[in-house]
Amino acid sequence: MSSSFHTGQRLSFESQLCTVRYIGEVKGTKGEWLGVEWDDSTRGKHSGEHNGTKYFECKVPGAGSFVRPNRPHDVPNTFLQGLKEKYIANLEASGIPKPIIFGTKAAEEVGFDKISKKFSELDTLRSVILDYMKINVCDDDLEEISATCANARELNLSCNLFEDFEQVTKICFSLPKVESLTINGNRFAKVQIAEKYAHGFSKIKTLKAEDLRSTWAELFELVDSFTNVVDLSLAVGDLQKLAPTIKPQISELRIANRLESICLEEHAIETLIDLEDLQRLPCLRRLLLARNKIRTVYSTAANSNADDKLCFPSVTFLDVSNNQIDDWKFLDDIRTAFPKLESLRIGQNPLYNNGSSGGMFQITVGRLHHNVTTLNFSVIKSAERADAELFYISTIVKELSEKPVEQEADILSRHTRWQELQSLHGEQTINRDSSQKPKDALASRLIEVEVSRGSKTLLKKFPRNVTIGKLSGLIGRLFGANPLDISLYLIEDGIGENGVRETMLVDELRELDYYVVDANAKLAVRDK
Structure with missing residues (x-):
């Protein structure tokens, strides 16, 4: 029987493919065996060993098993x-x-x-x-x-x-x-x-x-x-x-x-x-x-x-979708590594696991070169690009304004498009003067928010450090809605092609002041 087999031989058992890796005896058993590595590794029982003795190697660990040579295999x-x-x-x-059968007479369907x-x-x-x-x-x-x-x-x-x-x-x-x-x-x-x-x-x-x-x-x-x-x-x-x-x-x-x-x-x-x-x-x-x-x-x-x-x-x-990218520096580096890049797929990476879809999209576009016109198969319109770059600029301005001037070089080293974006959208003013900020300590930690749902509008103050998840719960109770059934949108006037930009706040771990720089904000509540 063994003469009809050879190592490296391809076999199929009930349409399950495998490769013969060993032919011979197995200690503690009678007769010959074929040691096979299954193409579908989940069918395997080991990696070519039995009772501590190694008989063959598997290219994929755990894909091996022994079968008898007289086991019927599919005819090639x-x-x-x-x-x-x-x-x-x-x-x-x-x-x-x-064919359709009428009694003992067969009649083929039309077109058979x-x-x-x-x-x-x-x-x-x-x-x-x-x-x-x-x-x-x-x-x-x-x-x-x-x-x-x-x-x-x-x-x-x-x-x-x-x-x-x-x-x-x-x-x-x-x-x-x-x-x-x-x-x-x-x-x-x-x-x-x-x-x-x-x-x-x-x-x-x-x-x-x-x-x-x-x-x-x-x-x-x-x-x-x-x-x-x-x-x-x-x-x-x-x-x-x-x-x-x-x-x-x-x-x-x-x-x-x-x-x-x-x-x-x-x-x-x-x-x-x-x-x-x-x-x-x-x-x-x-x-x-x-x-x-x-x-x-x-x-x-x-x-x-x-x-x-x-x-x-x-x-x-x-x-580069479905990888382990977790740092914005990756986008800065590919901007120089791929100078002619026009289309990028980067979804399903840790970088995006905890961010709002709107904010993450805008920061991604803001960090990419103008050559990139498609992101994750979505075409980037010129107005969307301008909005994204302005949003990205605002996050940099906020970061700079909250840190002493001595840290500016270090911060800007992480935003390598800063100079280019300023030339495109105008030089930005960084206000670190504490005298220009509210003197009331409590007031400076609050944001006055105009919240609308349908025809109903409320004016409330919320702490700057309230998380979006907690904010959804507070606003849900104000409008008698289940927080799980609503979404919050930041409404910014005077931005974009239509004069209004909407950003969905889906990152429940982010704090409100991640999105809002000023002391006032406008939110819209919508059903999911």
């Missing part, structure tokens, strides 16, 4: 078998209507023949999607593949049973018009390809090679088989950095001067300086880094002040 397919199984044999599963014919004419398919079809090899008849998929532009071979990457090469070699290839979730034991098939990848412009669980050297060798890819996705893995110490470099790929988009999502990257090699890609426009561990642009403050700062000269779209 060739490319054409998988194609026909999905698009012809499974007509019923594809939504083709079944036409629909069946359409599904059997595979040469009309432009997108061939064959994920999870248990394909392990290319058919010997390459001409039949060419004729069967004559118009295929997109090919998805994700999560199959390939062991030798050359089998994928032969398939692409046989498809005359294919431009996009997806091989996510495969586990290639061999990535070398014969020269006679190498130009089969010359047509590919988009390559998605995610979650291959390959070493960096293996992954580089695989990608370097492609000569014309401009859109590359290497998402899902354990990549930590692409610094000069990591060899080989992405900038050494044959497609380095062509690459326009790179996706490195779901890795373990911690700082953007760890991706400094990507600066050398002259055509790079899109950089997708969502769901990493990114916290900062530079690893230390010294790095951020160095002469050799990061510069991605051509990147216009950056996605």
Whole structure:
């Protein structure tokens, strides 16, 4: 039985994929076992050990288990078998209507023949999607593949049973018009390809090679088989950095001067300086880094002040959403690191966890360069930008006015757009003169608030340090409303295109004077 298996072999048990890592006996048991690593690591029971003895290694801890060699496994397919199984044999599963039976006589529904014919004419398919079809090899008849998929532009071979990457090469070699290839979730034991098939990848412009669980050297060798890819996705893995110490470099790929988009999502990257090699890609426009561990642009403050700062000269779209960014300095640093940036995704980061959506949006826009016209897929209108910059200026003025002049340089070092914003919106006056402030100590700690809900308006004084959460409770009781059912909006006149700016106060931990600088304020109460 063991002669029919080999290490590195791809198997499927009831459509669950795995790789054979061990063949042999297990102490304390009888007979032979297969030690397998499951693609779905949650199916595993261990990492290749039994009773203290290590039998094999798993690339993902906890993904291993032992199965008997005589356990029935799914029969693998060739490319054409998988194609026909999905698009012809499974007509019923594809939504083709079944014949209607009247007694013993069958009558097909209108259009059945036409629909069946359409599904059997595979040469009309432009997108061939064959994920999870248990394909392990290319058919010997390459001409039949060419004729069967004559118009295929997109090919998805994700999560199959390939062991030798050359089998994928032969398939692409046989498809005359294919431009996009997806091989996510495969586990290639061999990535070398014969020269006679190498130009089969010359047509590919988009390559998605995610979650291959390959070493960096293996992954580089695989990608370097492609000569014309401009859109590359290497998402899902354990990549930590692409610094000069990591060899080989992405900038050494044959497609380095062509690459326009790179996706490195779901890795373990911690700082953007760890991706400094990507600066050398002259055509790079899109950089997708969502769901990493990114916290900062530079690893230390010294790095951020160095002469050799990061510069991605051509990147216009950056996605750093779902990371660990928790400091506004990140925005200051990317302003210089990405001088041509036009679109930014930065949501779902700790920086925004405790702030009001309105205030955070305004400070973010205020810190970004004018080139950025889209934030989290929302277009920034010119009036919104002006409002945001004025709001950001007001927060800086408030901070400066509350601190002695000796701390001004330190404060402004954290607001690196200050001079630029003053040139755009006029020089600001910082009033630190205590004689200009209310002499009554209690009065100086209170803000007179005009609160409106519908047609009802009240005038009340609240402490400057009252939190928004507590303020909602106080105002809710004044209007006989449940605080959980209402939202507070700060209304500022004489600002913005329409002369009024509204800021929703959703950060319950912020104090009122974070939003209000003057001794008076106007709030609107609205139902959620």
